[in-house]
Amino acid sequence: MRSRRILLSAFLSLSLAPIVSQAEHNIDGGAARSLDAQVQALKKEIVDLNKEMTLLEEEVMVPDATQVNIFLSLDIGDFFTLESVKLKLDDKVVASHLYTPLESAALVKGAVQRLHMGSYSPGKHDLVAVFTGKGPRGVDYSRAANYTFQKGKAPAYLDLKVTDVVKKLQPDFKVSQW
Amino acid sequence: MVVVHSKASSHSSSLWRFWLLTIAFIASMVSADAKESEPVPTAKLVQSAAYKTILFDLYTKDYFSALVKFDVASSRDQLAMTPREKDQFRAGLLMSYGVHDEARKLLRGVVGGPSSVPAMKSMGWYYAAKAAYRARDLEGTWVAANEIKDGLPPDLAAEVVYWKVEYLIAIGRYDDATRVFAKMLKGTEWHAYAMFNLGVAQLRTGQLKEGLSNLVAVGRPVDNSSNMLALADKANLTVGYYYLRERKAAPSIEALTRVRLIGPFSNKALLGLGWAHSFERRYAEALVPWTELRKRNSTDVTVQESMLATPYAYAQVSAPAQAVKFYEEALGRYIAVQTLIENSTEATDQGVFFAPLFEAPPFDDVTLSRRLQEQGADGHIGLVSELFGQEDFQSLFRSYRDVWRLKSNLDEWIVRLDILLSGSKRVDPSQKSGGDRRASLVTHGRQLKDKYNKAVTSRDTLVFAEPKEVTRYGRLALLQQRLDHLGAEPQSEQFAQRLRIQKGLLQWDLNATFDPRARKTGTQLGDALAKLASPSAKNGTVTTTTSAVLSSVESLERYGVMKSRAAALSDRCAVLLRGYQKLIQEDALAELNTKRRFATAYLAQARYGAAQIYDEANSKPVPKK
Numbered sequence: 001m002r003s004r005r006i007l008l009s010a011f012l013s014l015s016l017a018p019i020v021s022q023a024e025h026n027i028d029g030g031a032a033r034s035l036d037a038q039v040q041a042l043k044k045e046i047v048d049l050n051k052e053m054t055l056l057e058e059e060v061m062v063p064d065a066t067q068v069n070i071f072l073s074l075d076i077g078d079f080f081t082l083e084s085v086k087l088k089l090d091d092k093v094v095a096s097h098l099y100t101p102l103e104s105a106a107l108v109k110g111a112v113q114r115l116h117m118g119s120y121s122p123g124k125h126d127l128v129a130v131f132t133g134k135g136p137r138g139v140d141y142s143r144a145a146n147y148t149f150q151k152g153k154a155p156a157y158l159d160l161k162v163t164d165v166v167k168k169l170q171p172d173f174k175v176s177q178w
Numbered sequence: 179m180v181v182v183h184s185k186a187s188s189h190s191s192s193l194w195r196f197w198l199l200t201i202a203f204i205a206s207m208v209s210a211d212a213k214e215s216e217p218v219p220t221a222k223l224v225q226s227a228a229y230k231t232i233l234f235d236l237y238t239k240d241y242f243s244a245l246v247k248f249d250v251a252s253s254r255d256q257l258a259m260t261p262r263e264k265d266q267f268r269a270g271l272l273m274s275y276g277v278h279d280e281a282r283k284l285l286r287g288v289v290g291g292p293s294s295v296p297a298m299k300s301m302g303w304y305y306a307a308k309a310a311y312r313a314r315d316l317e318g319t320w321v322a323a324n325e326i327k328d329g330l331p332p333d334l335a336a337e338v339v340y341w342k343v344e345y346l347i348a349i350g351r352y353d354d355a356t357r358v359f360a361k362m363l364k365g366t367e368w369h370a371y372a373m374f375n376l377g378v379a380q381l382r383t384g385q386l387k388e389g390l391s392n393l394v395a396v397g398r399p400v401d402n403s404s405n406m407l408a409l410a411d412k413a414n415l416t417v418g419y420y421y422l423r424e425r426k427a428a429p430s431i432e433a434l435t436r437v438r439l440i441g442p443f444s445n446k447a448l449l450g451l452g453w454a455h456s457f458e459r460r461y462a463e464a465l466v467p468w469t470e471l472r473k474r475n476s477t478d479v480t481v482q483e484s485m486l487a488t489p490y491a492y493a494q495v496s497a498p499a500q501a502v503k504f505y506e507e508a509l510g511r512y513i514a515v516q517t518l519i520e521n522s523t524e525a526t527d528q529g530v531f532f533a534p535l536f537e538a539p540p541f542d543d544v545t546l547s548r549r550l551q552e553q554g555a556d557g558h559i560g561l562v563s564e565l566f567g568q569e570d571f572q573s574l575f576r577s578y579r580d581v582w583r584l585k586s587n588l589d590e591w592i593v594r595l596d597i598l599l600s601g602s603k604r605v606d607p608s609q610k611s612g613g614d615r616r617a618s619l620v621t622h623g624r625q626l627k628d629k630y631n632k633a634v635t636s637r638d639t640l641v642f643a644e645p646k647e648v649t650r651y652g653r654l655a656l657l658q659q660r661l662d663h664l665g666a667e668p669q670s671e672q673f674a675q676r677l678r679i680q681k682g683l684l685q686w687d688l689n690a691t692f693d694p695r696a697r698k699t700g701t702q703l704g705d706a707l708a709k710l711a712s713p714s715a716k717n718g719t720v721t722t723t724t725s726a727v728l729s730s731v732e733s734l735e736r737y738g739v740m741k742s743r744a745a746a747l748s749d750r751c752a753v754l755l756r757g758y759q760k761l762i763q764e765d766a767l768a769e770l771n772t773k774r775r776f777a778t779a780y781l782a783q784a785r786y787g788a789a790q791i792y793d794e795a796n797s798k799p800v801p802k803k
Contacts, residue, residue: 032574035757039577040277042750046584047242047275049743051249053591056736071227106237112230157224178223 058117066119067155070095070127074107075163080141080171082107082162083133087115090125094118099133115160122151127175129160136169147175228256241275242583262288266302273309276580282309282318289325300329304338311341320345336368343372347379355379356388367405370396374413381420393417397436410436411443418450430454442567445471445480452487461491476511477518477561479776485511486780489787498791505788512781519777522561523770526763536759539579565769574765578758585751588744595741596651630703634696639688642695654681 087095095116127147135141157178165172228251235244251257265284272281289302303325310318319341339362346355374396380389396413399406414436421430431454437447448467455464471484489504525531540549633641
């Protein structure tokens with residue numbers, strides 16, 4: 001009988017367990033809210049500062065007269081799954097990127113990635129972009145696209161585009177200058 | 179307030195739906211424009227690219243970068259959006275990044291005025307309601323939610339009703355909550371969550387029939403998604419324990435057997451099942467779930483209780499030897515748990531337990547959760563797993579990680595600004611020197627002269643350093659910061675020694691070249707100022723060289739201001755990080771204290787139970803031979 005009483009008290013402690021635990025687990029709400037408000041204010045200030053610093057950096061390091069921008073976009077993406085890209089400008093590797101599934105999906109959805117922004121003198125420049133990934137039927141696929149462009153006094157914008165050629169059931173890699 | 183279940187995990191998915199609608203709307207505006215103008219001018223292509231690069235960050239959930247890019251593009255007038263669209267888009271980014279207060283301010287402006295597109299207005303109100311909900315302002319959520327007329331897709335509309343039900347429950351208007359809930363679209367997750375919350379609220383306020391009916395319905399999910407199955411487990415557990423407290427074994431067993439044998443609710447279900455059987459004196463049946471449960475991790479309180487319940491059941495079925503055996507085994511396991519609790523408490527108290535996570539918190543939530551699990555690989559995890567699984571605790575850690583990333587961003591910028599400083603000396607500002615800037619250049623020139631004089635007086639070697647030296651100096655400073663943060667690690671001293679040598683060598687070079695460099699800069703500056711005072715400059719012609727030197731002053735000033743701001747913000751981040759560390763550690767210590775109390779109580783009860791059986795055996799008369 002006594003043994004039963006002991007176990008009953010154990011059971012009661014179990015019944016109370018979630019309540020006790022809940023009380024103990026409750027994070028200091030006031031402190032957490034105060035920190036959250038501070039974090040929000042801080043995030044806003046740091047975003048503002050980052051904007052200003054980015055503007056300053058681009059203005060100083062890549063002024064309009066010497067600025068070259070290279071973008072990457074995908075069109076449809078049925079015949080090619082992008083895994084990596086390597087960019088050479090005047091025989092020098094200026095950018096390379098390995099794509100996560102999330103990034104590849106973002107490009108398929110119509111987003112554009114700025115692969116490179118740099119400072120270059122006016123004149124003729126050679127661009128080589130090497131794409132690797134999975135081609136039709138999931139086979140490994142690697143292709144390079146070459147492009148020579150003329151840099152004037154205004155900023156240069158180049159667009160690397162991977163498109164599907166339905167007739168050939170193959171991807172195509174194009175470079176154009178705006 | 180009766181908020182039983184917060185559907186936190188679904189926030190991102192519904193927010194995502196909102197994003198898709200906003201993006202689709204803006205895309206339709208952009209494409210409409212595009213049809214009218216052919217070929218597309220470069221400016222339009224640049225605008226489109228600016229917008230789509232923001233989408234890239236948005237789709238990859240890098241909301242910070244998306245916000246910065248948005249603000250940069252906006253200040254360059256590269257976004258083809260109306261001011262209202264810009265505000266709405268920015269508010270969305272702010273909310274995705276967790277800056278709810280600022281998002282709400284922006285949204286007030288968006289939804290306050292007339293809008294030509296009703297659907298966009300509804301979405302604006304939806305967004306305002308969501309921002310309020312995320313800020314835990316249920317009244318604000320209610321007000322905004324009631325402004326939404328139509329035009330929302332069914333999922334989002336269901337979410338709005340969910341908020342309304344939650345608000346009405348919170349203020350105790352259960353009948354109204356039931357009426358609003360009745361109009362809710364069935365079959366959505368929001369419907370199930372609202373039904374669960376309503377059911378629990380009804381049970382607590384004595385509306386037993388309605389409450390149990392709602393909970394039983396949630397406990398039989400039509401949708402087999404992991405979210406719905408977990409919610410069903412929770413509902414069945416609630417119903418099972420309600421009947422257990424009422425000492426009604428049959429309905430309790432029926433509900434508890436519906437809880438899956440895996441998952442966070444299975445331990446409590448197994449324990450409750452055993453008790454339900456024991457109420458009916460079916461001890462052999464009670465032993466089945468208890469025996470399964472006692473094999474599990476003994477740091478869990480329910481497992482500890484099953485270790486006590488198992489010998490109790492054996493004693494009831496007249497198996498005292500088995501009972502004693504299990505009491506003794508339980509004693510050993512309780513002592514082991516106590517030791518683990520003490521070790522964990524010490525490790526947490528001294529900051530060792532969380533140190534790896536504080537120093538390098540994982541960036542994505544899945545890895546964070548896994549790292550927290552790994553953190554307890556030596557046994558700690560069982561003690562704090564319940565805590566780690568809580569949304570509030572994980573949210574604390576996510577905030578910590580956000581601040582940590584902000585601090586890293588600022589520290590990196592401080593180094594980049596140093597590089598920028600040196601880079602500014604190489605700028606060709608001929609593109610920017612249009613017009614007569616002589617007056618401002620003269621002012622800047624004087625300021626530069628002041629800076630030069632101060633640098634010479636204070637022997638500020640960095641002012642005249644080469645770009646590579648400035649970069650190296652910044653990197654060494656960063657390494658020093660990280661080393662200071664590491665504290666007394668075994669290899670720290672060796673590393674610190676190497677760092678001291680590197681810094682010493684650099685400083686030696688800077689000191690040695692200070693005088694010639696200062697003289698050279700002084701000469702250049704004097705020439706530039708003299709040229710500014712020349713007749714040609716007075717006539718409006720400023721030479722490229724003069725302009726280049728003085729343009730760098732502008733950059734230098736902005737650089738100085740920004741570096742100070744970055745450093746001040748980095749310090750604020752450090753203070754916040756310490757605040758979060760303190761909260762996280764205190765919370766873990768509170769959890770360990772609770773575990774200590776349970777383990778101590780169970781240990782005493784196991785000792786008492788075993789002693790009692792020995793007493794009973796001793797008190798029996800010895801049979802005569």
